[in-house]
Amino acid sequence: MTRTISPTRLATLLGRAPERHPAYRSVAEALRLLVDDGRVPAGTRLPSERALAETVGVSRATVTRAYALLTEQGYASSRRGSGTVTDLPDAASRDGRGALMPRIEGGDTGVVDLTCAVMPPPVQMHTAYEQALTRWPTYLQGSGYYPLGVPALREAVAARYTQRGLPTSADEVMITSGAVGAHAIASRAFLRPGDRLLLDSPTYPNGMEALRADGARLVAMPVDETGWDLDAWEAALPRTGARATLLLPDYQNPTGHLMSEGERARLGRALTRHDVLAVVDETLVETRVDGPGVPSPFAAHHRRTITLGGASKSHWSGLRVGWLRAPARLMGPLAAARTTLDLGSPVLEQLALLELMAHDDEITASRAEVARSRRDTLVAALHEHLPQWRTRVPHGGLCLWVTLPEPVSTPFVVAAERHGVILAPGPRFAPEPGLERHLRIPFTLPEPTLRDAAHRMARAWAELDPGAHARHDLATPLIA
Template structure:
């Protein structure tokens, strides 16, 4: 059944009836493409005829014809004789998947579950447009802001203060994602060469960055109980005392990949243990805003460990393509962090920081809506895994972007290989292990579109069936993931 054609009046209700400044066809094109971009005109909708649009918007027929031609050229509309003009989204230039991540060549038909990252939300385009109108104020300067734009640092500092740890904007350094923050912190703290305690499992890029900076990793295995993974602080204390490790990289908030959350009542206890062992931890708060069950945003661990570094980011709440993150630094470490930062890069782009400012101002609305979307996706994926793969253990996390599932056998590497044949990209468990193992675990992000998500269960079940027939042990290999 084909979608009914949208009426001219309905379209005018969405994009307005003018005035149409500049060349009117340009304004009309921008109005329609913006409404498509932010979801007010859904993909798959059939637009009214050019004649109807002219009548509803008060524009001439020539103008609407030119606007439709431009929309077709930009990839927002596909016109076919007999089926009218159907709304679509332009292809992503260069493809969806970066060649660095899939050196063997990306399969565009694949459902990509290798990343915990979403496409840009509808708000993003508007935020870019508003940011462009502000950038002129910065043009008379050199554009170098190695610590970040003051307006953004203020907003971030205010949010920390509101969450329970007083923060001065000078304690904030804007970085290239949370990842840039972690790279700076580990180099500045140990000149890279010290020992760093790290959870197992953990975020794969953290393993690569810390090792790349010359650190030796001391794995701390998260405990597994009936409610999922959790932190045993006595056990961590024991490792810390034995190894006399002085630094740590920890993800206490909706931990990647397990989704585990360090409970509020354990936060002072973890803080005291780290202080007692004279450790300077790096807390990665990339996912902190993604609580999905209505609980308040967790108290920053910096409130319990004054001499700690916190990494944060806009990637998970807004869009990874902004590449805007930050670090929160104790005052006495600002100079050393700033010098290390200058040895790595000279600051984040001005425009993207202005976009981040725009989005931060609408933080509650944007994040609130995203949480709802993620909650539905989490529940749908968990239900599918239970239905299609009854032998797997699914623990539903209270936040984050992925399920971390326990397989009945050590076959995660085999599963990831088999999954490619069924159009599913996966990163096997061992990639999350700082010291090997974890072939019994698989991470399943629920960040893909609803349509794709509905296909995950059947594809996964087919891949698992194939993986069970592999007679040789399949080494998982190192898959690449950014998120």
């Protein structure tokens, strides 16, 4: 079913663009930016030319020319009887899916893809699969269906929670098809269309979009440079009548903030008072780089919590294995919801993860060392080439959340792509329109690549900032 957007809503997003001259070009450029940052998603049918013209106060000819220019640039298509529908040129790279497209070694096109925050696999990966294959014959005797997961892996995940201060049994653990699969199960089990849900802003886009697709009404709770505003959370819970929350308290994606023990206890008490379900994404909990240790799991402070985890950030993104942990009384609805999505995760991958978990101390220490070097390299490169940008250095996670001096995240991302750097703009992480002053930059690629990316981004920034353009022209000619 094709998405639609009302003339009134589109007029609000266009802002003052129709007032600038030439109006048709200004409207087309504003529409292009809206499509690029996802606020008007690809595949959305735009209002009729007459309806939009009447709403924004311009002539129909102006809207006609704007739509035509948008189509010429590849950002829309027009079919008789269907109107004008938004599109993306080279959509696989421009909407952030480029990182998910298979690439052949040696086939590098010179593009630096900074849309995907994942580390390389640990050196133990090959051995883990070899050991998993020795367990394989035992599992070939059965049906191969494990809707709750391979028992040995459930036991290992439960033991990990117990070690972290949250007593857990295997009966409270379900193995899922990645953390995204865990999101989908929790949403299907406990949320209904129209339910209000409080969540961080910024937040992880895939989790946010999964909730939105299920019909949840998202209420953004800002996470700023200091972290979570718990006064705002305590005020919003009774005011909004929220049924659930989505939290990322452990090296929050994308800001890297770590919620303290005291903050967890305070927010847990507030959620308990209002009987609100907490869905807590712990995908990044094992990505500590330096600084203080990670507090106890949020579920230790609020029993009505579904905790989600996965192997993609802690071990390897190719291991599509995740899990959820919930009190036994919530597992029934979760198990029923799971069977409407799939009947279990691949057995061999579960066995490989089980082998890897036996080496977690070694893997975590090694990855922290690599991440620390790459983080520090990227921070130094940004300070050198883009001193106007403000960067908070996180103690964990896999990204920097950069503050730009102007609200130009989306046009900058377009400019950076021309210089061979693919980024996700700040608005992609926003439950509501905004965050144009921010940019997420993963620090997971090798140091030389990160330095090269910073240099390319500086050239792209110079195209947007006249002051930077003048300074850089004195030393190095710009490459357009």
